[in-house]
Amino acid sequence: MLSLDQKAKLEMLSFHAPKIRLLRSLNIESETVQVLDFAAFPEPEFDIPIFCANIFTAANSSIVVLDLNPLHDVITQRYYREKYYKSLLHLGTKYAELLPWGGKLTSESLKFFSPIVIWSKFSSTESKYDILSSAFMDYYKAWLELMNNTVEETIPSQRMINREAQHRYLSWRAEKDPGHHLLRKLIGETLAKDVVQNFLFNGIDELGSKSFLDYFPEYRCEDGTINTKRSMAGKSYEHRPWDERGEFIGDTIKS
Ligand code: BLA
Secondary structure, eight states, rough: BBBSSSEEEEEEEEETTTTTTEEEEEEEEEESOEEEEEEEEEEEOOOOEEEEEEEEOSEEEEEEEEEOOOOOOOTTOOHHHHHHHHHHHHHHHHHHSSOOOOOOEGGGGGOOOTTOOEEEEEEEOOOHHHHHHHHHHHHHHHHHHHHHOOOOOOOOOHHOOOOOOHHHHHHHHHHTTTTTHHHHHHHHHHHHHHHIIIIIIITTTTTTOOHHHHOGGBBBBSSSOOOSSSOOSSSEESOOOOOOEEEEEEEEOOO
């Protein structure tokens, strides 16, 4: 797809595979920006984290989120945290130094991130790109390994919980992802909405029937519409709120 001004090229690819409900990537190339939005969503029978790589690069700076986004709360649910992240903490530690914490961010986003999240902002240099590329490979391999070793959840109530957690995640990103603004600018309101709903966060109409406001009622305006602010709680977490053992050390999380 070309942007409205024909100056940017958008490439989209998606796959479906056993255990993987949706693996998709959006790549944007223009003279001024480069974007990779890559995600892999397991079938809802699994409680495996969601692979998430978002890289936005403008002329001289880059914004990166690379993570195995947890399906369930890793701050309060120790069992889930240890199940998937205990063996991967070394990755978090390795890259926390090479790609340092990017400073304050939308508080609500933190609940979707894991103890090994790479959230970073840096000036674009070849050596940073090399590190980023190796981080991408390490994290993706780790995710594939989890995928290989996972067994299907058989208890129906647990499958429902996984399904709803994935639907909640899709609802958050389809409504509040920071990329939407640029996407609207590039391809216009209607197409951008279609790409977000049907491609990037496909599944939002199938995995559940709850609305964004059912999951995130704090965004409800008096007239019943969704508050257009990205964050109700504001930005926080100036420093990495996880220690090397994967314990949450940030202030009490805001809702
Ligand atoms: C900025 N992208 C950001 C920020 C985060 C993310 C945390 C910092 C600003 C903030 O705190 O909100 C990414 N946030 C995420 C991710 C999750 C989340 C991955 O909650 C998952 C749960 N980014 C893209 C795409 C584009 C893009 C596709 O992924 C463009 C098409 C752009 N991201 C983009 C831009 C900024 C940004 C321009 C900086 C400007 C801004 O903050 O609005």
